[in-house]
Amino acid sequence: MDAETRAEILEATNRALCEHGYAGLTVQRIAEESSVTSAAIHYHFDTKEELLNAFLDDRIERFESKLSCGASDPRKRLDAVLDAVFNPEDPDVDGFPVALMELKAQAPYHELFRERFLDLDDVMRGTVADIVRDGVETGAFDEADPAEIARLVTTMSNGAHARAVALDEHPAETRRVVEDALELHLGWTPGAEVER
Amino acid sequence: MDAETRAEILEATNRALCEHGYAGLTVQRIAEESSVTSAAIHYHFDTKEELLNAFLDDRIERFESKLSCGASDPRKRLDAVLDAVFNPEDPDVDGFPVALMELKAQAPYHELFRERFLDLDDVMRGTVADIVRDGVETGAFDEADPAEIARLVTTMSNGAHARAVALDEHPAETRRVVEDALELHLGWTPGAEVER
Structure with missing residues (x-):
């Protein structure tokens, strides 16, 4: 087509x-x-499952492009990830978070959905881990385990999504907590001016 | 009845x-x-909504009793919370996590469900905040904001639940990350022997 x-x-x-x-x-x-x-x-x-698989694939591509920003400084790149995840431009656009939550609940019954959510998870964790690795190498961040920081940020974003749907809570509430944890792990204050 | x-x-x-x-x-x-x-x-x-409201209420009561343990030491109490949340005795018993995820996705359409999930959130955050407050007072933990630690642990548990359903991942994967973050925040290693 x-x-x-x-x-x-x-x-x-x-x-x-x-x-x-x-x-x-x-x-x-x-x-x-x-x-x-x-x-x-x-x-x-052919099937509703195939259509939704293509739909999820398309959403993951869009999300991936939002996660990346033009900057090379790892601190700016991590800020861009936090913006994309916890302060999306239209958090409630068309009830998308609710629909996504329903599809997550369907993953145990649809292997294709599960694969797409695993892809999404890989994209997000891979992006954060790359940034942390670069930041530790350049000295922008303290020594830290990139995979663990990636898991922290990603799991908090999964939690923020569930809270947005179940509790009607804005994901920015979660961002504050993530930022404080990142400060302890990386010795870096998210959102702080990057020195030149 | x-x-x-x-x-x-x-x-x-x-x-x-x-x-x-x-x-x-x-x-x-x-x-x-x-x-x-x-x-x-x-x-x-009268309605399916009322029945499920009673069902959620019952589950919250059970969860609340699992969160508390007989110990008075805040470190043991926090360990008990982490056990209840991230290493439940039967994580997959009867597909309950999947059913709970579906009900969370229904919360935007059912005010009673939303209220119950807000109750559950209060119970969990309240329990963790009390423990942290006690631990800071007795010197078991470093100075920390009880409400913030409560939000960290609770949001990570929300994330672990979503990951169990969408990705088929055991919540213990999330526990490791929570424990490392708690160590940085509280100066306490979860699971370590409590000195007498």
Whole structure:
């Protein structure tokens, strides 16, 4: 299928998923959100699972691009990760966090979903670990285990996501705690001006 | 209703929920898991929401009793909390973590569920904050903000729960990271022998 049709189907999937939830998601409802017919959606994606797999893949790519910033300084790069994770531009856009939580709850029943969430986890932990490794090497951070810091930040972001959905709490509440822990681990105050 | 009937209905709810998930949970299926009739369940609980509210309430009470231990030493009490949260006796018993994740995803649509998850959060954060406050007072821990430590441990436990469901990861992976962070915050090594 051409990239444009694919993008349109995935955007419509996002809207339908946010509006009707996982249980209420049907190809008919996705078609209603787009100019693509039900028949065309069925043609491109054999099952709802395949469609949602492609949808998750697309979201992971977007998230990956948000995690990276143009800066080379590890402190600026870590700040950019914290921004992307704990202060997303539109935390409640279209109820996406709720839909994502439903898909996580479905992972035990859908191997494809589980694989995508494992991919997402790899992307996030890999990004943070790379930054910490660079920062320790250049002396921007104190000696620290990159894999452990990556696990700390990622698990706190998983927790912040669950709290946003279950408790209606803004992820920035979690950010404060992560920043204090990073200060102890890395000897660096997140958000502080980077000296030149 | 008598306490025994109530307990039986709630146990049957747990089994039905773990087996069929939130979307597949019906009073008929709960009745099949118990000696109580559908009519009797309907009589005691007007709606599925009310029944699940009582179910969550019951689970929170059980969790609260697991969080507390007989010891008075704050270090032993904090170890007991970490055991209860990150090394539950049966982490996968009846698929309960998956069912709980589904209910969290439903919280935005059910005010009663949200209230129960807020209760659970209060219980857990309150327990950890009390322990840290006592430990700082007695000198078992370094100076630390009890509310912040409580938020760290609780959010990591929320993250560990999501990871167990979405990634099939044992919560003990998260415990290591929490313990290292607690060591930096409190100057105490979790699990270390308590000196007399």
